[in-house]
Amino acid sequence: MKQIFFFVLTSTLLYGWNGHLIDEKSLQPVANATVSDSKNLVKSDINGTFSIDTNETILHVKAYGYRPFTISKDQNLSEFHLTPIQVKALYLTFWGASNHSPRLKRALHIIDKTEINAVVVDVKNEYGSTVFWTDFQQANDYGAHLKRTNKDIQKFMKKLKDRNIYTIARIVTFKDELQASNNYEYAIKKNDVNKSVWRNHDGMAWVDPYDDRSHKYAIRMAEEAAKVGFDEINFDYVRFPAKQGLCLLEENTQKNRINAIGRFLDEAQNKLRKYGVFISVDIYGNVCWSKDDNGIGQTIESLAKHTDYIAPMLYPSGFASGSFGKKYPAKHPYIVIYRSIAHIQDRIDPVRVRPWLQYFKDYTRSKVPYEKEEIRKQIQAAEDANTSGWMLWSPSSKYDLNVF
Template sequence: MIKILSLLFITTGLYAKVVIGFLEDSKNNSPIANADICDKYQCIQSKKDGSFKITTDALKLKVVARGYRPFAFKSNAQKKIHFLTPIKIKALYLTFWGCNQHSKTFKNTIKLLKQSSINAVVVDLKNEYGDILYKSDIKKAKEYGAFKNRQVYNIEDFIARFKAEDTYLIARIVLFKDELQASANPDYAIFKDGHIWRNGDGMAWVDPFDKRSWKYAVDIAEDAAKRGFDEINFDYIRFPAKDGIQLQKTNTIQNRLQTLDGFLAYAKKRLRPYGVFISVDIFGNICWSKDDMGIGQNIENFAKHADYIAPMLYPSCFESGTLGHCYPSEYPYEMVYKSIKHTHSKIDPSRIRPWLQGFRDYTKRKKHYGDYEIQQQIQAVMDAGADGWMLWSPTSKYRLSSLEVISSKKERKND
């Protein structure tokens, strides 16, 4: 745990004050550097020795330190020790429809939270179609009809159900793939051959170069942060892998990288004051690629602003021949372990939190991914030193026996 000793010192004005303190890891008493201490208007970082000083008129300050749960403390606390709880994420993905609190999927998820070491859930806050999980005051979302299929009618109660199980709550927001937004805004939808382009599953995309798409996504994320989500996870943070599409700028690697870097800088500036983390999903092959694969994804680039990088290390998604294997899906441990290790030269492994495969292999062999395959992937993450994992099943169907690799070791929720 981190303990924070906060001392109230000099009053600099009628309301503003200087808050001085330090961050310390109580497990080894080492100082915690580069943690963000934020109020509504600013964030400062703790120094190498763990000390910090911030001038603020806020009643509460938020602390965001990678590897720990988000935390808030009163700015007028004097000689009071606060504790931040360390956590390695062990998450299950919950579909948009599975978030309905009356569904069997939702009830099974709560049951697994009670019975296992699972300590986090990724919920579909905005899906690929553009549906949003709950109703808010975002005007554009109402105009697009994004609340029409909402599954949660009381978001406060929904969050409370998870918090009762001490669950770290992650809001997944699909970014540029958005049928509702693109259809309503043809002036910044992606076109091809004179028509709004739709990919293989019939979904339209908005142009990542257009900052109106940035604002809409971050408006949704900001509302989620205010409601009590711990982390915002951006999926489809990329350009389409499609030739011949019409974009507002030339589709060069430089333009792609600069654009997604700009989006994340913008998102972090707006979201950090709420004390939430940011994670981004990337293709698993990006771990091995020397370029952006034509879609704008680059680990070093994303790591400048995102807290965690989430490569989708589904063994089924690797091409035949990867690591010398005709059928990579037959090697769940090796594909996950070696992919994570290969990123070590690009980023601290503690900032890698991969998606793991919890679904049947869809290549020629149609390999069933059951308890053994899931356990092998989880073990690979642990052995490679990554910061936890997230398990993806498109139906959100999970079995307790698949998670025995962690529950058998009697790991605590926060380990």
């Protein structure tokens, strides 16, 4: 059921704004929404009331399960609507986000015809390349723009905004070949005599999550996405490599890892506040079931403190045989999704969970094709678990209209 919320605002003096968040249907107050200027934020209280002291003329409002909303004193209005949204997103690869890509054309056709209302776009990929030209000179000096696939980001964003599509910018964070290969001093290194740059199985180097320079780089990239109008920044690879024995800036303990990730996300929230964007973080699906940080700096509890949404990659093919009491978890997509989300609801409200769902063939021994039935069961599970949406991961960005 969709609900429309009224945002009632009164302006008192130049430096103070007071207002209420009101549910139009029930006339009940909306609590715990974030109202902010570029530097400060307040929460609406149990009565839906807020008061913020500021001399700025723009405020941003964020409430879980709603589109981000910007208000201006120049509007001279007293009521503003916050639009609810259950995000139903398709992932567009670095190559699929071109204005001339058949993948984009197909995705837009599906959006025009179905319930799909959002896209996730690779703004910076694992290699470190940007999908469009940015004003981030450091990245451009490394050649991040040379392989860009979108030559007119304004045209691209207009296509999406004209359809009222919710836009999510995926930023691959600490896995970054370009940044690491150009910054030996804070690239993750092997713990050997030569201290050579470490690369994982696909030949990509990483930057050290303990080093503030890696934080500033990723956040600066996120600002470029916010500037062109994305509604949300989705940080992927916001973690340490799942590899022991590497040479890192700090002692590699669970406490230190969790603190480093939290420090990064807090800085991102502070820097991105002036754009009014939501921040989400991708995590392994098994983080939902782990009691520790899996050696990578991610727990549900710690991430919930520092981000708006958590996006567990709940691909049934990613769970080992025997998980959920099933020999082949991929044959039981509903159970995998529903139980995983239910398992963490005591640590984070499901409205702040938006899972990645599997839109690719099972690669385990069961070889489930993952067509309409399997995909719809995942979607049903996410909705039954009361999440605020879901995102479909297709490595090729090829989607079938008949699935929806």
